[in-house]
Amino acid sequence: GGFAVVVVAAGSGTRLGQGIPKALVRVGDRTILEHCLTGITTSGVTADDGDWDEGPVVVTVPAGDTGLTDVARSQGAVAVTGGADRADSVRNALEHLRALGCRPRGVLVHDAARCLAPTEVFARVARALVDGQEAVIPVLPVVDTIRAVDGTGACQGVVDRSGLRAVQTPQGFDWDLLLAVNDAAADHPEVSVTDDASLVEKFSDRTVHTVAGDDAALKITRPLDLVLAEALLARTLN
Ligand code: CTP
Ligand code: MG
Numbered sequence: 001g002g003f004a005v006v007v008v009a010a011g012s013g014t015r016l017g018q019g020i021p022k023a024l025v026r027v028g029d030r031t032i033l034e035h036c037l038t039g040i041t042t043s044g045v046t047a048d049d050g051d052w053d054e055g056p057v058v059v060t061v062p063a064g065d066t067g068l069t070d071v072a073r074s075q076g077a078v079a080v081t082g083g084a085d086r087a088d089s090v091r092n093a094l095e096h097l098r099a100l101g102c103r104p105r106g107v108l109v110h111d112a113a114r115c116l117a118p119t120e121v122f123a124r125v126a127r128a129l130v131d132g133q134e135a136v137i138p139v140l141p142v143v144d145t146i147r148a149v150d151g152t153g154a155c156q157g158v159v160d161r162s163g164l165r166a167v168q169t170p171q172g173f174d175w176d177l178l179l180a181v182n183d184a185a186a187d188h189p190e191v192s193v194t195d196d197a198s199l200v201e202k203f204s205d206r207t208v209h210t211v212a213g214d215d216a217a218l219k220i221t222r223p224l225d226l227v228l229a230e231a232l233l234a235r236t237l238n
Contacts, residue, residue: 001044001045001046001047001105002046002047002104002105002106003045003046003056003104003105003106003107003108003126003129003172004046004056004057004058004097004102004104004106004107004108004175005040005045005046005056005057005058005107005108005109005110005170006058006060006090006093006094006097006107006108006109006110007033007036007037007040007057007058007059007060007077007110007111007112008060008082008086008089008090008093008109008110008111008112009021009022009023009032009033009036009059009060009061009068009082009112009113010060010061010062010063010065010081010082010083010086010089011023011062011082011086011113012062013025015221015222016220016221016222016223016225016226017223021061021062021065021067021068022112022113022220023036023061023068023071023112023113024067024068024071025220025226027115027116027220027226027229027230027233028230028233028234028237031071032112032113032115032220033059033068033071033072033112033115034071034075035115035116035233036110036112036114036115036117037057037059037071037072037075037077038075039115039116039117039118039119039122040057040110040122041075041076042119043119043122043123043126044119044122045108045122045123045126056102056104057072057075057076057077057078058077058078058079058080058093058096058097059072059077059078059079059080059093059112060079060080060081060082060083060089060090060092060093061079061080061081061082062081062082063081063082065079065081078096080092080093080096085192086194087185087192087193087196087199090109090182090196091182091185091186094107094178094179094182098179103175104175105129105130105175106126106129106172106173106174106175107172107173107175107178108122108125108126108170108171108172108173109169109170109171109172109173109178109196110169110170110171111169111219113219113220113221114168114169114170114217114218114219114220115220115229116216116217116218116229116232116233116236117168117169117170117214117216117217118214118216118217120214121138121168121170121211121212121213121214121217122170124138124211124212125137125138125170125171125172125211126172127211128172128209128211129172129173129174133172133209134173134174134177134200134206134207135171135172135173135174135177135197135200135206135207135208135209136171136172136173136208136209136210136211137167137168137169137171137172137195137197137208137209137210137211138167138168138169138170138171138210138211138212138213138214138217139165139166139167139168139210139211139212139213140165140166140168140212140213140214140215141161141164141165141166142161142164142165142166144161145158145161146158146159146161146164147159165210166213167195167197167213168213168214168217168219169195169217171195171196171197173196173200177200177204177206178196178199178200180203180204181199181200181202181203181204182199184199184203184204185199185202185203188203216232
């Protein structure tokens, strides 16, 4: 316990194509955000927070949102308006936590869209932080053959996938480190990243450590992912 968690849910879900914010889309009879927040509570990573008044879970929501804000509050989390891209959303959430003066043992940043991430993944990330790692990401082997191509679509050769990993969330960080690299990134708007560990690599000399991810931590991105998530959920409930 003792970790703060940032859940990023301020995206629009364009690729899923449902016309509503993705975190409000239902998997089974509950929204993606409800599944996500329940999973975090079940994992126990936020237990024993104690140090600050609000809950240790901050959810980023789209500007003008009410639905996700209600879901967040009903599960004891705090809603903060997100930004133009994912990195901006994370920064808004961190600023909120910083303004509260909290000093968590560490902070986990999680995609709401990975709403079925198993407890074991949270546990592996949290364990690595407790064991002294400062930046931890869950990863999976790459299963497809990966090829580089040029602008015309002509192949430039196969990339050796044995040294590659697909990256998931929750990603875990030392609190001061994540604040520092986000502060550094704020001065470099030209640097664009798709995850938080990238900021550690670009703006600090710390090593990002990997732990095993899980197929069930898939990011619901396209319609097929929703079919998979529904099937995973049905398997878990039966
Ligand atoms: N996210 C966010 N703020 C943004 C953009 C994304 O908090 N400005 C969150 C999303 O809500 C999601 C996670 O980051 O939980 C990963 O992003 P992605 O899967 O790309 O979700 P969307 O941006 O909503 O989907 P799309 O790109 O298809 O519109
Ligand atoms: Mg997106």
